[in-house]
Amino acid sequence: xxxxxxxxxxxxxxxxxxxxxxxxxxxxxxxxxxxxxxxxxxxxxxxxxxxxxxxxxxxxxxxxxxxxxxxxxxxxxxxxxxxxxxxxxxxxxxxxxxxxxxxxxxxxxxxxxxxxxxxxxxxxxxxxxxxxxxxxxxxxxxxxxxxxxxxxxxxxxxxxxxxxxxxxxxxxxxxxxxxxxxxxxxxxxxxxxxxxxxxxxxxxxxxxxxxxxxxxxxxxxxxxxxxxxxxxxxxxxxxxxxxxxxxxxxxxxxxxxxxxxxxxxxxxxxxxxxxxxxxxxxxxxxxxxxxxxxxxxxxxxxxxxxxxxxxxxxxxxxxxxxxxxxxxxxxxxxxxxxxxxxxxxxxxxxxxxxxxxxxxxxxxxxxxxxxxxxxxxxxxx
Amino acid sequence: xxxxxxxxxxxxxxxxxxxxxxxxxxxxxxxxxxxxxxxxxxxxxxxxxxxxxxxxxxxxxxxxxxxxxxxxxxxxxxxxxxxxxxxxxxxxxxxxxxxxxxxxxxxxxxxxxxx
Numbered sequence: 001x002x003x004x005x006x007x008x009x010x011x012x013x014x015x016x017x018x019x020x021x022x023x024x025x026x027x028x029x030x031x032x033x034x035x036x037x038x039x040x041x042x043x044x045x046x047x048x049x050x051x052x053x054x055x056x057x058x059x060x061x062x063x064x065x066x067x068x069x070x071x072x073x074x075x076x077x078x079x080x081x082x083x084x085x086x087x088x089x090x091x092x093x094x095x096x097x098x099x100x101x102x103x104x105x106x107x108x109x110x111x112x113x114x115x116x117x118x119x120x121x122x123x124x125x126x127x128x129x130x131x132x133x134x135x136x137x138x139x140x141x142x143x144x145x146x147x148x149x150x151x152x153x154x155x156x157x158x159x160x161x162x163x164x165x166x167x168x169x170x171x172x173x174x175x176x177x178x179x180x181x182x183x184x185x186x187x188x189x190x191x192x193x194x195x196x197x198x199x200x201x202x203x204x205x206x207x208x209x210x211x212x213x214x215x216x217x218x219x220x221x222x223x224x225x226x227x228x229x230x231x232x233x234x235x236x237x238x239x240x241x242x243x244x245x246x247x248x249x250x251x252x253x254x255x256x257x258x259x260x261x262x263x264x265x266x267x268x269x270x271x272x273x274x275x276x277x278x279x280x281x282x283x284x285x286x287x288x289x290x291x292x293x294x295x296x297x298x299x300x301x302x303x304x305x306x307x308x309x310x311x312x313x314x315x316x317x318x319x320x321x322x323x324x325x326x327x328x329x330x331x332x333x334x335x336x337x338x339x340x341x342x343x344x345x346x347x348x349x350x351x352x353x354x355x356x357x358x359x360x361x362x363x364x365x366x367x368x369x370x371x372x373x374x375x376x377x378x379x380x381x
Numbered sequence: 382x383x384x385x386x387x388x389x390x391x392x393x394x395x396x397x398x399x400x401x402x403x404x405x406x407x408x409x410x411x412x413x414x415x416x417x418x419x420x421x422x423x424x425x426x427x428x429x430x431x432x433x434x435x436x437x438x439x440x441x442x443x444x445x446x447x448x449x450x451x452x453x454x455x456x457x458x459x460x461x462x463x464x465x466x467x468x469x470x471x472x473x474x475x476x477x478x479x480x481x482x483x484x485x486x487x488x489x490x491x492x493x494x495x496x
Binding site (some may be wrong): 116128135247251377 | 388391398400402403405406409410413414415417418425432434437
């Protein structure tokens with residue numbers, strides 16, 4: 001059998017997906033072919049065939065090696081960004097679905113504050129509104145699904161990039177093809193079922209089985225760069241869609257925080273919650289120490305209770321701004337990913353620092369939100 | 382006259398709901414009949430329904446009738462703000478909010494129609 005020892009491929013002109021004519025290829029030697037015997041013939045006798053094959057391979061995919069490391073880095077950043085953004089959007093859908101309970105509580109309390117005695121009766125959110133909220137939640141979930149599908153495409157890209165053609169050819173041939181195909185499926189789902197990338201043709205798979213590592217490397221490079229462009233296209237589509245709907249999402253966050261704040265104020269007015277949940281963070285923020293017995297002082301002071309109520313309303317404004325900031329950070333994360341897709345395309349390298357910074361901020365805000373909700377954040381850390 | 386954008390329309394609809402929701406508790410405290418209570422609740426629910434409808438649909442149809450609806454919604458909302466600022470009686474405020482409900486409803490229906 002042929003033993004193939006991969007050597008660095010020396011090329012001019014950087015990484016390009018444009019086919020390089022075999023006659024102009026500057027590839028010095030992709031592999032050193034060591035003598036061996038197949039059926040009594042020295043394999044060196046097939047060298048002319050291999051030269052032709054290598055030339056054809058260069059024409060197929062250019063000369064440079066597959067940009068596996070930067071593609072992996074980009075794919076990981078993409079997974080993080082889509083994971084965090086998806087979490088934020090799904091939170092919104094969940095809150096829409098769960099709004100009825102707090103809403104019914106608030107409206108009934110308000111009715112019972114009326115001087116008209118017969119007004120005090122349980123008042124559940126009208127079914128029509130409940131159906132509308134659930135319908136809107138379904139639409140919001142569709143956006144989260146699109147983000148998740150983009151995450152699946154990054155996952156397939158990561159798998160493709162993780163496949164080391166030169167060191168694990170035989171064992172990984174199948175997984176490389178599966179990876180390319182699975183990306184095709186993931187990309188197709190981003191494009192309404194229309195395929196972005198054809199599956200790896202059977203005859204190419206057969207060639208890989210024969211150990212044409214250099215061909216596999218070219219094909220992998222071609223696949224990665226093509227995947228880079230097609231994922232970037234999907235990111236752009238998603239980013240533009242989310243940007244177009246920005247105003248809807250901004251009002252929705254305000255709407256939901258408004259509902260929650262109204263219910264919290266009822267809890268507060270009815271003295272079902274301790275004023276210290278508001279007072280203690282305020283004292284911390286002002287760097288002052290509360291005296292012992294502060295809680296009973298607040299309970300007996302209408303002025304203090306009114307002042308704390310104002311603080312609660314101010315806090316809800318901050319909550320709205322934070323939620324809106326997370327949505328904007330999600331879009332900024334997609335923008336940052338787009339820049340890195342461009343870098344991979346033009347320079348063959350990526351610097352995902354800005355993606356990481358934006359996503360870290362988003363995750364920190366999500367973690368804070370989850371803590372407030374008594375839940376664990378499910379964003380990827 | 383500059384034409385309104387889909388976001389302008391969504392904003393006026395959302396603000397109309399938000400204001401009515403924020404005023405609901407005080408309005409109910411001032412209500413003296415079950416009819417007034419029902420009217421206050423119906424107005425807020427109708428505005429909330431219009432907002433949820435608007436959030437789901439794209440309010441990007443264009444035309445002079447849509448601009449007229451947008452202007453009517455803005456004027457009706459301003460009239461409500463004025464009524465509250467001037468401390469008008471609840472009955473008068475309810476009537477003013479009902480006018481916003483009608484104006485906003487028309488805006489959503491027409492602006493969401495396929496051009």
